Amino acid sequence: MLLARRNLFRDRTRFLLTVAGVAVSIGLILLLAGYRSGVYRQASAYLDNTPGEVVVAERGIRDFLGTSSALPAGAEEAVRQTPGVERVIPVISQFVIFERHGRKDGFFLVGYDPARGGGPWKLAAGREPAADHELVIDRTAADQHGIAIGDAISVLDRTMTVVGLSDDTTFWAGSIAFARISTLESLLRAPGLRSFLLVTPAAGVTPMALRDRLAHPATEVLLKSEVVANDRKLLARVYDAPIGLMVAIAFLVGVLVVGLVIYTATIERRREYGAIKAIGARNRALYRVVTIQAFIAAAIGAIAGVGLAYGGGAAMMAWRPQFRVDIEPAAIGVVLAASLLMALVAALIPARLVAHLEPAEVFRG
Amino acid sequence: MTAFTLDVRGVTKRFGDGAAGVEAVRGVSLAVEPGEIVLIMGPSGSGKTTLLSMMGALLRPTTGSIHLDGIEISALSESRLPEIRLRRFGFIFQDFNLLSALTVLENVAIVAELGGVGRRPARAKATALLSDLGLGERLDFLPEKLSGGEKQRVATARALVNDPTLILADEPTANLDSKIGHEIMNLLRRIAKDQGRSVVIVSHDQRIRDVADRVLWLADGRFTDVDAMATDPVCRMSVERDRAVRTERDGETFYFCSRGCREEFLGRLVPSTG
Numbered sequence: 001m002l003l004a005r006r007n008l009f010r011d012r013t014r015f016l017l018t019v020a021g022v023a024v025s026i027g028l029i030l031l032l033a034g035y036r037s038g039v040y041r042q043a044s045a046y047l048d049n050t051p052g053e054v055v056v057a058e059r060g061i062r063d064f065l066g067t068s069s070a071l072p073a074g075a076e077e078a079v080r081q082t083p084g085v086e087r088v089i090p091v092i093s094q095f096v097i098f099e100r101h102g103r104k105d106g107f108f109l110v111g112y113d114p115a116r117g118g119g120p121w122k123l124a125a126g127r128e129p130a131a132d133h134e135l136v137i138d139r140t141a142a143d144q145h146g147i148a149i150g151d152a153i154s155v156l157d158r159t160m161t162v163v164g165l166s167d168d169t170t171f172w173a174g175s176i177a178f179a180r181i182s183t184l185e186s187l188l189r190a191p192g193l194r195s196f197l198l199v200t201p202a203a204g205v206t207p208m209a210l211r212d213r214l215a216h217p218a219t220e221v222l223l224k225s226e227v228v229a230n231d232r233k234l235l236a237r238v239y240d241a242p243i244g245l246m247v248a249i250a251f252l253v254g255v256l257v258v259g260l261v262i263y264t265a266t267i268e269r270r271r272e273y274g275a276i277k278a279i280g281a282r283n284r285a286l287y288r289v290v291t292i293q294a295f296i297a298a299a300i301g302a303i304a305g306v307g308l309a310y311g312g313g314a315a316m317m318a319w320r321p322q323f324r325v326d327i328e329p330a331a332i333g334v335v336l337a338a339s340l341l342m343a344l345v346a347a348l349i350p351a352r353l354v355a356h357l358e359p360a361e362v363f364r365g
Numbered sequence: 366m367t368a369f370t371l372d373v374r375g376v377t378k379r380f381g382d383g384a385a386g387v388e389a390v391r392g393v394s395l396a397v398e399p400g401e402i403v404l405i406m407g408p409s410g411s412g413k414t415t416l417l418s419m420m421g422a423l424l425r426p427t428t429g430s431i432h433l434d435g436i437e438i439s440a441l442s443e444s445r446l447p448e449i450r451l452r453r454f455g456f457i458f459q460d461f462n463l464l465s466a467l468t469v470l471e472n473v474a475i476v477a478e479l480g481g482v483g484r485r486p487a488r489a490k491a492t493a494l495l496s497d498l499g500l501g502e503r504l505d506f507l508p509e510k511l512s513g514g515e516k517q518r519v520a521t522a523r524a525l526v527n528d529p530t531l532i533l534a535d536e537p538t539a540n541l542d543s544k545i546g547h548e549i550m551n552l553l554r555r556i557a558k559d560q561g562r563s564v565v566i567v568s569h570d571q572r573i574r575d576v577a578d579r580v581l582w583l584a585d586g587r588f589t590d591v592d593a594m595a596t597d598p599v600c601r602m603s604v605e606r607d608r609a610v611r612t613e614r615d616g617e618t619f620y621f622c623s624r625g626c627r628e629e630f631l632g633r634l635v636p637s638t639g
Binding site for chain 2: 002269282
């Protein structure tokens with residue numbers, strides 16, 4: 001342990017470069033994982049913040065964000081009449097393009113009934129829409145487009161006025177905006193349209209029991225958690241491959257940094273290791289020296305990397321508020337374990353070098 | 366059971382097979398008594414290093430046997446040899462081979478710790494040894510801050526820390542000036558005589574002959590009678606009388622490694638005698 005520590009700290013510049021290399025690698029892994037978690041959390045933000053344990057959708061629709069849903073006429077009334085139902089929140093959802101100063105963008109427009117819920121859960125400024133030409137939009141989106149309360153924006157063929165700004169309503173494909181349910185019926189020219197029903201079971205009724213009770217051939221009835229999971233699967237198809245690739249590259253960079261530094265440090269001290277081996281040190285004692293060096297470098301680098309990820313995440317969210325970075329404790333545990341794995345892999349080649357050292361070489365000038 | 370510390374019996378070391386094979390050591394036998402200092406000399410490529418490596422359980426002989434304190438170390442499995450090297454041998458290398466990242470004290474203590482001694486007693490033992498060798502003021506120094514003689518004294522302390530019965534020294538004075546080299550040899554002699562440890566030294570250095578109890582000459586992998594050797598008066602190299610260039614002056618025969626040395630010798634004599 002002493003020899004490992006001293007070997008590692010002897011050349012401070014090299015040690016700091018190793019730590020920096022690992023920190024960047026671990027920080028990047030954590031930042032990417034945090035970004036992915038943030039994307040998932042943003043994607044489920046509406047369902048997470050709206051009451052209801054069971055979701056009723058059009059037959060075949062199993063996610064909230066990916067597709068449009070149109071429930072059959074009378075579905076809402078049928079659900080409301082079902083025993084064990086305490087509350088039903090009907091919503092219409094539609095991805096729409098809006099225009100402001102000639103610049104177009106999209107948002108996920110949710111139509112809701114203010115009397116029954118389903119609207120913005122964190123109103124940062126203004127109020128909820130009280131008339132059909134009124135709208136609440138996401139504050140970050142409003143900042144990006146220079147929209148303030150009282151401004152008018154074009155949505156489809158209407159001009160609407162922004163009356164409120166909401167927080168926590170950005171997500172991977174844009175942001176969420178809120179209007180009255182009648183506004184959506186009118187905009188989409190579909191009176192009585194309902195996309196989803198968010199159903200809360202009465203006391204004593206489990207969500208699963210209610211789901212089974214609500215089952216109907218014309219509709220899709222799922223637990224809210226199932227819908228969230230399906231939305232995540234949808235996102236995973238888009239995000240997981242590139243993020244996974246970047247994480248793998250970052251991990252590889254970390255392994256190479258630690259491996260290369262420990263390898264060169266071992267090569268430099270080849271003769272010293274040979275001498276210790278000649279004196280009587282066993283291979284396992286030398287493996288331990290090499291591996292501990294890699295572990296120390298990786299562990300300190302990983303701790304610095306966690307700090308770097310938090311700092312990087314905060315900077316990213318300040319710079320681009322639509323991106324959310326959620327660094328979860330479990331992810332920190334995983335990257336710390338990954339850094340140990342990194343050290344183990346990085347120590348393999350130097351350990352092999354030490355194992356093949358011929359102790360008699362020390363007598364050959 | 367033999368009373369010898371080291372007993373080398375008919376040892377041969379062959380590298381490679383068939384016609385391309387080379388016998389570096391050929392049927393060498395040697396017995397070293399407790400407290401005895403044996404100096405092995407010989408030209409480069411004579412097999413000194415190979416023999417030293419075999420005596421130190423770093424290389425296995427092709428034939429023959431090597432006993433240390435009655436244990437046939439040449440027959441032990443590879444897994445047992447590190448333990449033997451650690452506890453029964455003390456190695457002193459030509460280039461010192463100190464661990465550059467550790468202090469003087471740590472360089473010595475780590476070997477005791479490898480031998481199973483706890484950290485505190487290992488440091489205490491190393492401190493006592495180093496102080497005894499005059500390095501009490503240098504305990505916290507890194508090797509790079511030491512002179513050659515100090516480094517070799519640290520290496521000597523490291524060789525002694527596990528109380529070995531045999532010390533093997535490879536060219537211990539090669540990187541030292543004459544005075545320091547002599548000091549190191551006297552130190553080894555003191556260790557051998559006071560502590561009863563055997564010392565085998567491999568060296569080219571003629572100056573250390575007087576410290577040894579016995580001087581052996583290795584040539585072409587075999588010991589040659591040291592009486593058959595002479596010292597070139599010009600370059601101080603040991604040469605075999607039978608093979609050397611020679612000249613006679615005033616009834617005395619002088620032996621040289623080459624004609625060049627003889628010419629130089631004769632050139633020096635002419636003015637003084639002419």
